[in-house]
Amino acid sequence: MRFRFWEASFSVYPNTDTLTNGRLIYEYIINNLLPLWRKCCHCSKWRQIPIQSSYGLGLIKNEFVCSSISRRVSCDDLEDLRVAAVPQNFLQNKFNPHFSGLLLKSPLTFLCFKYPPLLLGIAPPELLIDEDFDQSSEFLKRFVEFRVPFSEPRDEHCLPGVWNPISCFRWExxxxxxxxxYGRLYQAVRNTIIYLWNSNKFDMITAEKVATFIFIRGLIRIIIVDEWLPNLISHFTDRCLINVGRCIEPNQAGEEIDHRYVIVGPIDLKSTAVYRQIINSLEVRGMNERSSVLYSTLPKLPPTPEFSSSSFTEQLMVPISIFDFPISNHVVSPINNYAMIFAKQMNLPTKPQELPVLFQRGADGTVRIYPDHLEKSRSLVDRLFYSTIRAYQLEESPESNSIQGLLDARFAALILELDTPMELPVDLRLIEYCYACIEERLTELILSSQDKVCPKTPFLDDLSPLDFSSYLQSKGPSFYRYVLKILSNHYAPQEFIEPGAFSSITRGLGPNMEVGNTVHSIIATPALFTLVSNDTELHKTESVVVTIPTSRIKLIFCDSPTEEALKSHQEEQKSEKLQIFLPHNFRVSMPARYEVENPTPVCSPSSNILVYMSVTLMYEEPWWRPLLYTAGTWEKMNICYQSIDLDEVPFEFSEAPKFFAFVPKSRKDRGLCHYFKDISPPDSSCGIIQTCIIGSNLRNDWANNDIDCANLVDKQLKHTLATNARRTGILLEYYVKRLYAPTSVNDANSTPEVEIRSANQDLLDKTRAVGVNIGSSDGVHLIDSEFVIKEEWWRMLSEQASIHLLPELATMCGLTKPIQNELFALDVLSREVLTGLKWSKYVLGKLMSNEKSHGNFLSTDSVCEELITFEVNQEPENKASNGAGIESPQKRSLSPLLEVEVASKCWRGDEVSTK
Incomplete structure (x- = not known):
């Protein structure tokens, strides 16, 4: 009777008509009648559960001990001899299981109507309840709101980070x-791991936790739990696909340490991500208890844009410098974004980013603008920009050398199409504000890109349309369409409610204790040792990761690295540089192993171009709140607009808005105080407001002086809002930060200091390489080859001495495909997170490459492709044909107004297909 129910339940799924009765009986016997094996949580020995006791001691019970079977069974009893024979027989293919793994009470039941359950690793239906199927339509609630881990069949609009449940990717x-x-069995185990990572609070995923969800009977369970799960989880962790971020707290370093790892770098997001990923990798391998990961830093490192010394107000003691760049306090594309995982682990709340409330200054004072007016202007500008930068239009010779000139020409032609200028449905000042919004998104695109071919200016009047189109096309057609939608405000970013998310995530990933100047010297003999401050003992180290600029590194080649390091340490030579002591045989001339072509910049090269400025002002009180509240009332809008259409009246404020902006008077004012954010404390003990300056205003002389910038912003805010100086507050303090393109905080190409110490005077020439005297007691001698510190030498140091430095990280990681397609990380926070995980992936590949468990389990020649690809909404063939028809020559050329209308239809078509 039970089998008949099982067979009837299975028949409701698609693709089961190919299963014969014999196959169903075979599946039933394997999944229900074979003995169940479980591992004791005390002695780690495998025990066979009798069939009559398998129901009570099934997999649902998490804790299992040997005495659970019967009183006569204890942990001292010998393990079954079949357990030792199973792994060898499995590797020699002496038996071949052709059944799927079973995920107990799987939340993937919503996919059963599209995928065969055997391929999904779904448990037999009799183990499920009707509620599981009734709730299948609400499957998204099973995962965090920003996680979409599984795709549906033939899903053409795949998001980044999405797994196809039944596809074995090339790298797998x-x-x-x-x-x-054993494709089905592997897919079931892999889907279980991916589900558990995305369904919990992003805690550590271990083999023991996953094993409780794998409903597999027979001796094959021993292989799954002891061999497959540990190695799969370890490899997924090393590839930064699971177990990323703060999954577990690091252990305190004890007296007995078998493995010691050191990270020397600034307290930034990239370095802390590497620190955490090494800890996570050691934990899944069970090495964390006898391992130590030491985080060290150097004094007076160049400050990153997110970390600098705090500036306190003596009167109020409020650190306004924590309100750093608002551009790094949001995530453009939150779906399957690692930055959102880190924020979830730190309990940082987010909300959809809203548009600022817009005001303008008129003859009757400051008044709120109708949202409908702003929406019309934004829609027109977005369509103008989208149609202007489309690839087929830029193949022609543009009428202007800048995007702004091309937009102006098309907009002027659009006005000429109207019968009278009064028919223009938008305000020209709103048009300029919308242009500034595009420049803001261009600024973030430039700051989040580390490519040499990226445009160096976000100013529309300086940016060439051909150069910008060439940059987009160089990344591929998917990137081209994705960026155009981003720039056209076609996205829904998530904003962190509290300021300083960048700093909060970095502190959460970093060590609990305050990091000091701990590591003084690194010694390679070639065995690796580290020497810490206030200690003369050499500590054997497995690997060192250095993420500080190479200008802060001093390479010392000497006869005896250990003696020289101890001598320098005893003499208390206080150096602000990290000293690396190496023997002379590291002074080798390295041939170029990889020919890396430097791409030719498509835009004119430039340096130290100011592209973004953040200005924070502090007052005695938030004096602007009552003025903003009054400007948004119906009475004030009725006075200024003379008449009000009740259908267009926006909601009346219950309180003053905390995110607002003012319409620029003209183009020369565009980007000056682009928007304001009220970040005052809840108790209103003081008033703190922040604004940003973008665009061509940054070329003015006042942009280089902090006090001039602060006074200008103060004057602009008071002039726009207040008609009476007594209604404003007194400026107490200001804080100004700047971002440049390109931003070179950690310059990987700077030259380290080189010193030669030797009793042999012939070896003191540091410009020449050395050769080894084979069969001679002299050791080394100078040769005619030139000794130069370049990329190949850093790579040799990594391979021979396990010292991984920033230049080598940046170069080698640049040659590999980025994690989760780093091209599409179009905000500063996501870019920093993915860069740190990219470094982690490379470092962990080096650290764990010699692990014995990988020798038999993984391929020895594993040139892995990236797991996750991001194919951005490919246009269907019918759309392509329609587009070709639009682009074909016409008897009469389309007017700019019609071109914008056609582009709007195409743009909205993309939007519908995306949804």
Whole structure:
């Protein structure tokens, strides 16, 4: 009777008509009648559960001990001999299981109507309840709101980070060739791991936790739990696909340490991400208890844009410098974004980013602008920009050398199409404000890009349309369409409610204790040792990761690195540089192993161009709040607009808005105080307001002087809002920060200091390489080859001495495909997170490459492709044909107004397809 119910339940799924009765019986016997094996949580021995006791001691019970079977069974009893024979027989293919793994009470039941359950690793239906199927339409609630881990069949609009449940990706086939002959079983185990990572609070995923969800009977369970799960989880962790961020707290360093890892770098997001990922990788391997990961830094490191000394107000003691760049306090594309995982682990709340409330100054004072007017202007400007930068239009010779000139020409032609200028449905000042919004998004695009071919200016009047189109096309058609939608305000970013998310995430990832100047010297003999401050003991170290600029590194080549390091340490030579002591045989001339072509910039090269400025002002009180409240009332709007259409009247304020902006008077004022944010404390003990300056205003002389910038912003705010100086507050303090393109905080190409110490005077020439005297007691000698510190030498130092430095990280990581397609991380926070994980992936590949467990489990020649690809909404063929028809020559050329209308239809078509 039970089998008949099982067979009937299975028949409701698609693709089950190909299963014969014999196959169903075979599946039923394997999944229900084979003995169940469980591992004791005390002695770690495998025990066979009798069939009559398997129901009570099933997998649902988390804790299992040997005595659970019967009183006569104890942990001292010998393990079954079959357990030791299973792994060898499995590797020699002496038996071949052709059944799927089973995920107990799987939340993936919503996919059963589209995928065969055997391929999904779904448990037999009799183990499920009707509620699981009734709630299948609400499957998204099972995952965090910004996680979409699984795609549906033939999903053409795949988001970044989405797994196809039944597809074995190319890198999986290359990495696990021994497992691909058990494709269904591998897919079920892999889907279980991915589900558990995305469904919990992003805590550590271990083999023991996953094993409780794998409903597999028979001796094959021993292979799954002891071999597959530990290695799969370890490899996924090293690739930064799971177990990223603050999954577990690091152990305090004890007296007995078997493995010691050191990170020397600034307290920034990239370095702390590497620190955490090494800890996570050690934890999943069970090495964390006898391992130590030491985070060290150097004094007086160049400050990053997110970390600088705090400036306190003596009167109020409020650190206004924590309100840093608002541009780094949001995530453009939150779906499957690692930055959102980190924020979730730190309990940082987010909300959809809203548009600022817009005001303008008129003859009757400051008044709120109708949202409908702003929406019309924004829609027109977005369509103008989208149609102007489309690839087919830029193949022609543009009428202007800048995007702004091209937009002006098209907008002027659009006005000529109207019968009278009074028919223009938008205000020219609103048009300029919308242009500034595009420049703001261009600024973030430039700051978040580390590519040499990226445009160096976000100013529309300086940016060439051909150069910008070439930059977008160089990344591929998917990137081209994605960026155009981003620049056209076609996205829904998430904003952190509290300021300083960048700093909060970095502190959460970093060590609990305050980091000091701990590591003084690194010694390679070639065994690796580190020497810490206030200690003369050499500590054997497995690996060192250095993420400080190479200008803060001093390479010392000497006869005896250990003696020289101890001598320098005893003499208390206080150096602000990290000293690396190496033997002379590291002074080798390295041939170029990889020919890396430097791309030719498509835009004119430039340096130290100011592209973004953040100005924070502090007052005695938030004096602007009552003025903003009055400007948004119906009475004030009725006075200024003379008449009010009740259908267009926006909601009346219950309180003054905390995110607002003013319409620029003219183009020369565009980008000056682009928007304001009220970040005053809840108790209103003081008034703190922040604004940003973008665009061509940054070329003025006052942009280089902090006090001039602060006074200008103060004057602009008071002049726009107040008609009476007594209604404003007194400026107490200001804080100004700047971002440049390109931003070179950690310059990987700077030259380190080189020193030669030797009793042999012939070896003191540091411009020449050395050769080894084979069969001679002299050791080394100078040769005619030139000794130069370049990329190949850093790579050799990484391979031979396990010292991974920033230049080598930046170069080698640049040669590999980025994690989750780093091209599409179009905000500063996501870019920093992915860069740190990219470094982690490379470092962990070096650290764990010699692990014995990888020798038999993984492919020895594993050139892995990236797991996750992001194919941005490919246009269907019918759309392509329609587009071709639009672009074909016409008897009469389209007017700019019609071109904008056509582009609007195409743009809205993309929007509908995306939804």
């Amino acid at each position: 086939t290359t990495t696990y060739p021994n497992l691909m002959q």
